[in-house]
Amino acid sequence: xxxxxEVRGLCKNYGDFCLDHVDLTLPGGTxxxxxxxxxxxxxxxxxxxxxxxxxxxxxxQVLGREVTEGSDFREDxxxxxxxxxxxxxxxxxxxxxxxxxxxxxxxxxxxxxYLDRFGLPRNKKIKEFSKxxxxxxxxxxxxxxxxxxxxxxxxxxxLDPVVRNELLDEFLTFIQDEDHAILLSSHITSDLEKAADYxxxxxxxxxxxxxxxxxxxxxxxxxxxxxxxxxxxxxALLEGTRVSQFGCEALVKDRQAFRRRYPELTVDxxxxxxxxxxxxxxxxA
Amino acid sequence: xxxLVKKDLYLSLSMFKSYVAVAAVFAALTAFGIYDISFFVTYxxxxxxxxxxxxxxxxxxxxxxxxxAALPSGRAGVVKARYLLTILVCxxxxxxxxxxxxxxxxxxxxxxxxRVDLLLSGLLPAAYGCFMNAILLPLLFRFGSQKARLYLILxxxxxxxxxxxGLTGLKEMGLSLSALRFPLFVLPVVGLLxxxxxxxxxxxxxxxxxx
Numbered sequence: 001x002x003x004x005x006e007v008r009g010l011c012k013n014y015g016d017f018c019l020d021h022v023d024l025t026l027p028g029g030t031x032x033x034x035x036x037x038x039x040x041x042x043x044x045x046x047x048x049x050x051x052x053x054x055x056x057x058x059x060x061q062v063l064g065r066e067v068t069e070g071s072d073f074r075e076d077x078x079x080x081x082x083x084x085x086x087x088x089x090x091x092x093x094x095x096x097x098x099x100x101x102x103x104x105x106x107x108x109x110x111x112x113x114y115l116d117r118f119g120l121p122r123n124k125k126i127k128e129f130s131k132x133x134x135x136x137x138x139x140x141x142x143x144x145x146x147x148x149x150x151x152x153x154x155x156x157x158x159l160d161p162v163v164r165n166e167l168l169d170e171f172l173t174f175i176q177d178e179d180h181a182i183l184l185s186s187h188i189t190s191d192l193e194k195a196a197d198y199x200x201x202x203x204x205x206x207x208x209x210x211x212x213x214x215x216x217x218x219x220x221x222x223x224x225x226x227x228x229x230x231x232x233x234x235x236a237l238l239e240g241t242r243v244s245q246f247g248c249e250a251l252v253k254d255r256q257a258f259r260r261r262y263p264e265l266t267v268d269x270x271x272x273x274x275x276x277x278x279x280x281x282x283x284x285a
Numbered sequence: 286x287x288x289l290v291k292k293d294l295y296l297s298l299s300m301f302k303s304y305v306a307v308a309a310v311f312a313a314l315t316a317f318g319i320y321d322i323s324f325f326v327t328y329x330x331x332x333x334x335x336x337x338x339x340x341x342x343x344x345x346x347x348x349x350x351x352x353x354a355a356l357p358s359g360r361a362g363v364v365k366a367r368y369l370l371t372i373l374v375c376x377x378x379x380x381x382x383x384x385x386x387x388x389x390x391x392x393x394x395x396x397x398x399x400r401v402d403l404l405l406s407g408l409l410p411a412a413y414g415c416f417m418n419a420i421l422l423p424l425l426f427r428f429g430s431q432k433a434r435l436y437l438i439l440x441x442x443x444x445x446x447x448x449x450x451g452l453t454g455l456k457e458m459g460l461s462l463s464a465l466r467f468p469l470f471v472l473p474v475v476g477l478l479x480x481x482x483x484x485x486x487x488x489x490x491x492x493x494x495x496x
Contacts, residue, residue: 050355053495069492074357085352087292087343089299098295101288102356 002028004063004149004181010048011057019044019205021058026149026198029178031171033196033213034185035272037280040202042185043082046153049183050079063149075104078142082154084134088127092120092137096144103145114140118166132163139167143174150174150182156191164188168195189272193217201276208279213272221255221267222274224248229265237261240278251278286358289366290373296343297336297374304332312385318393326406326452327445329382333414334421336374337367338437341430351496364426364488368480371418379411379473405469409448412469415476417444419483426487426494 005026012019019041026032034042047053049060051067060067063076086095092115100106115122118136126134135155142150150171156164171182172195186192192199192213199216201209209216223230223238230241230248237258239251251274252258255267308329315325344350354360386407390400420440424433455465 047351047496051359052351052354054493069359069361072357074355074359077355079352079355081348081352081355083348085347085349087296087347087349089343090292090295094295098288098292099356101286101291102358102362103288104357 002064003061004028005032005049005183006061007045007049007058008060009058010045010055010060012044012048012053013056014044017041017044017205019048022202022205022207024200024207024210026181026183028181029175030197031175031182031184031195032198032200033189033192033272034183034200034202035187035189035192035276036202037187037276041205042187042202043153044205045202046151046183046185049151050077075145076147077149077151078145078147080135080138080142080150080152080155082157084126084129084138086126086134086137086141088125090126091122091124092126093122095126095137095141099141099144105145107144107146110146111140111144114144132159135159135167136163139170143170148180150180150184152182152184154185154187156184156186156188164191165194171195189276193272199272201272201279203279209275216275217270217272219254219256220270220275221252221258222270223250223252223258223265223267225250225265233262233265239275240280242278249278251275286362286366288356289353289358289362290369292349293340293366293370294373296340297370300336300339304336308332308381308385312389315389321452325385326382326409327448329378329410330413330417330444330448331441333375333378333410334417334437334441337371337418337422338425338430338433340367340370341425341433345429345431354496360491361488364484364491367422367426368484368487371414371422372477372480375411375414375418375473375476378414379408382410383407401466405466406452408469408473412472412476413444413448415473416479417441419476419479422483423486423490426490 003025005024007022007024010019010022017039022041022045024045034045036042044053048055049062049067051069062073065071065073067073096108096111100108118140120133120137120140129137139155156167168191171184174180175182184192184196196213199210199213200207225248227243227248230250237253239253241248241250251270252267258267311320311325311328314320350363353363356362383404386403390403395403417440421433421437424436
């Protein structure tokens with residue numbers, strides 16, 4: 001299983017924000033979820049992978065080729081950025097004609113089929129499209145030239161659950177081919193729980209957590225206990241805590257080890273959102 | 286890259302109808318002697334500049350540049366497509382204004398030198414468009430359409446002043462455009478050549494920009 005994306009020690013300094021030695025690997029046949037709060041560096045990382053910004057350090061390889069202005073990897077990737085990039089006065093068939101002139105492998109019948117499948121009107125201008133329709137058009141455009149790699153920045157943000165599920169199904173179908181992969185950034189962690197195989201959590205420009213999603217969800221745990229119980233727990237086993245008048249919660253780093261050491265305490269399974277929230281809190285403490 | 290030019294043409298076409306309608310009104314008013322021909326020439330010249338500028342504004346609104354730079358033609362394609370479109374617009378304005386000047390000449394019954402003057406003034410918009418775009422496009426790539434607006438006003442003002450003042454000056458001196466026949470014939474070519482260093486400069490600017 002070859003890696004479709006390999007990022008090593010990626011650095012980008014904007015003065016008030018910096019991406020600090022981010023590593024990232026996307027194997028074929030998988031979806032890598034890039035999670036993190038707003039401003040954590042998800043979009044900056046994606047821009048660096050696409051060669052849209054000049055990095056201050058590190059290396060980025062896409063489809064085995066170093067990302068430079070001249071490299072030809074772009075023919076094999078489909079890109080969806082956080083907002084639809086198509087102009088309001090255009091219509092969907094015009095977008096198809098524009099992209100037919102941009103990609104060698106553009107498949108017009110496939111694009112038409114996606115328009116039908118997503119129920120996108122051909123006679124309406126994009127300015128009349130809803131946000132969901134615009135996103136579907138972007139995804140149809142990203143898929144219609146038979147890419148090997150999809151890079152999607154917040155592609156499901158602002159969409160209703162029905163449309164989000166529809167798109168996630170599309171992504172899961174796409175990676176059935178072992179030669180395909182998806183990098184999907186989102187702060188809707190429930191989407192990534194459904195679709196992602198691997199997760200990288202960016203926080204303040206650093207990759208603070210990464211690994212196989214199922215392993216992370218199996219390893220981490222959520223402790224719910226009283227203040228007295230929390231005080232008795234070894235802080236080294238915890239990532240972050242939340243104390244309220246009704247009780248305490250904490251993120252346990254190793255659920256099994258914790259259970260062996262504190263069998264009397266209850267440790268629940270976690271969600272990616274729990275991991276995110278507690279890690280942020282732990283960092284702020 | 287042809288896709289990017291196609292995109293610019295689709296968008297230009299959506300703006301073009303209103304530009305052509307206004308141009309037709311000015312042309313008619315000029316034909317009936319209500320406006321001087323220099324007024325119409327100036328209008329077509331401005332049109333040559335406004336189309337590329339408006340395309341930048343459209344692209345910024347749609348955040349197109351990021352997406353376009355991620356397409357196979359990359360950043361180079363974005364710059365190349367914009368210059369090709371500019372050349373197409375200037376070529377279009379050349380054909381358009383020459384045809385209209387010919388119609389004006391036929392309608393007004395202009396003969397001899399007057400007819401040559403009319404046709405010569407038809408060369409001005411394309412030449413003006415090429416020159417002004419050669420200056421403006423790098424500024425637009427560097428600052429975007431919002432920030433480059435000040436430069437646009439400055440360049441337009443100077444350019445329009447030169448054309449309008451030049452034509453008026455010639456008239457006051459009792460000279461006709463025919464006196465400048467050779468410079469006027471080569472002006473569009475020189476304008477076209479001016480786009481070459483401008484293109485290289487824009488490419489350099491766009492390559493160094495973080496999108």
